Amino acid sequence: DIQMTQSPSSLSASVGDRVTITCRASQTISTYLNWYQHEPGKAPKLLIYASSILQSGVPSRFSGSASGTDFTLTISSLQPEDFATYYCQQSYIIPYSFGQGTKLEIK
Amino acid sequence: EVQLVESGGDLVQPGGSLRLSCAASGFIFSSYDMHWVRQAAGKGLEWVSSIGSAGDTHYPGSVMGRFTISRENAKNSVYLQINSLRAEDTAVYYCAREVGLSYNTFDVWGEGTTVIVSS
Numbered sequence: 121d122i123q124m125t126q127s128p129s130s131l132s133a134s135v136g137d138r139v140t141i142t143c144r145a146s147q148t149i150s151t152y153l154n155w156y157q158h159e160p161g162k163a164p165k166l167l168i169y170a171s172s173i174l175q176s177g178v179p180s181r182f183s184g185s186a187s188g189t190d191f192t193l194t195i196s197s198l199q200p201e202d203f204a205t206y207y208c209q210q211s212y213i214i215p216y217s218f219g220q221g222t223k224l225e226i227k
Numbered sequence: 228e229v230q231l232v233e234s235g236g237d238l239v240q241p242g243g244s245l246r247l248s249c250a251a252s253g254f255i256f257s258s259y260d261m262h263w264v265r266q267a268a269g270k271g272l273e274w275v276s277s278i279g280s281a282g283d284t285h286y287p288g289s290v291m292g293r294f295t296i297s298r299e300n301a302k303n304s305v306y307l308q309i310n311s312l313r314a315e316d317t318a319v320y321y322c323a324r325e326v327g328l329s330y331n332t333f334d335v336w337g338e339g340t341t342v343i344v345s346s
Contacts, residue, residue, distance in 0.1 A: 121287075154332050156272075163231075163336040164264075164272065164321065170330040207272055211331035215287040216262075218272040 122146050122210050126219025132227040137198045141222045143208035145189040152212035153191045155184055158221075159204045167206075168193065198224075229253035229335050231322050236340030239312050247307040247340055249322030254335075257300040260325040262333060263307045265318040273318075276307060277325070312344045 123146040133139050143153065151171040158164040166175045168184040171191055181196040195202055203226050208219040235247040249261070262277045276296040277285045284296050295308040305322055319341050323333035 152330050154330070156333075158272070161338070163338045164323075164333075165336070166332060166334050169326075169332040169334075175334065209272075209333075211333075214277065214285045216274045216277075216331070218274065221271040 121215055122149060122213065122217050124208055124210055124217050124219040126208055126222055128222060129220060130223045130225065132225050133198055134227045135198050135200060139195050139198060139224065141193045141206055141208075141224075143191045143193075143219050145191070145210055148189060149210045149212035151186055152210055153184075153186065154209045154211055155182075155193045156207045156209065157202075157204050158207060164207070200226075229324075231324065231335055231337035233320060233322055233337045233340035236320065236342045238343045238345065240346050241312060241314060241344055243312050243344075244308070244310045245312060245342060247309070247320055247342070249305045249307075249337060251303045251305070251324070254324070256303040260331075261296075261298060261305040262323045262325055263294075263296060263305075264321045264323055264333070264336075265316075266321070266339075267315070267318040270318075275320075278305060309342070312342075314344050316342060317344045318342060 125144045153171040155168040156164045171186040172184045183194045205221045205223045207221050230252045232250045260279045263275050278296045298305045319339040321339045322337050324335040326332050326334045
C-alpha cells in the first residue's frame with residue numbers, strides 16, 4: 121500500500137501569510153495527488169487535483185506543485201476562511217490513501 | 228444542485244451491524260463510481276470502500292470481510308453494510324463521488340453520518 125506522509129501536522133499563521141504544506145508518497149503516484157480542505161462538521165472540499173489543477177470555484181491563492189514523489193500545497197495569502205485542516209490523497213492505486221492532515225490555526 | 232446526503236448512523240453495541248445510506252441528487256448517479264471515507268475523532272481521513280459504475284467493489288485490508296458496499300441506481304443510492312462492529316469503527320462516515328476522468332478525484336462529498344460503537 122502507498123503511504124502518504126504529510127507535514128507539518130499543525131501550523132500557526134496569520135491572515136495574509138504565505139503557507140506551504142508538503143506531502144510525500146512512499147512510491148511513485150505520477151500526478152495522482154489531490155488536496156482537500158476540511159472544516160469540523162462540514163463536508164471535505166476538493167481544492168486541487170492532478171497535483172496542480174485548481175478545482176472550479178476555488179480561489180487562485182491556492183496552488184499545487186509536484187516534484188517526483190513530493191507534492192506541495194501553497195496558500196499565497198491566508199484569508200480567515202482558510203483556517204481548517206488540509207489533507208493530501210493519492211488516487212493512483214487502490215487502496216486510496218490520505219496524509220494524516222495539517223491543521224492550520226490562527227496565530 | 229449536486230448533493231450527497233448520508234444517513235443511518237447510530238449508537239451500536241460491539242458486535243452489532245449497521246447499514247449506512249447515501250442519497251445522491253443533481254447528477255446521473257449510475258455513471259459515477261462512489262466511495263465511503265471515515266474519520267475517527269481526532270484522526271485523519273480513511274478510505275474504506277468503493278463501488279464502480281459497473282458494480283465492482285474494493286476495500287482496504289483493514290475492513291475486508293466486515294464492510295460491504297452496494298448501490299441501487301434506481302434509488303440513486305449507495306450503501307455501506309458494516310458487520311461485527313468494533314470500537315475502532317466509531318467515526319463519521321462520508322460518501323463521496325469520484326470523477327473518474329479527472330484523476331479519480333473525489334469532487335463531491337456529503338456531510339457525514341456518525342457511528343458510535345459502545346456498550
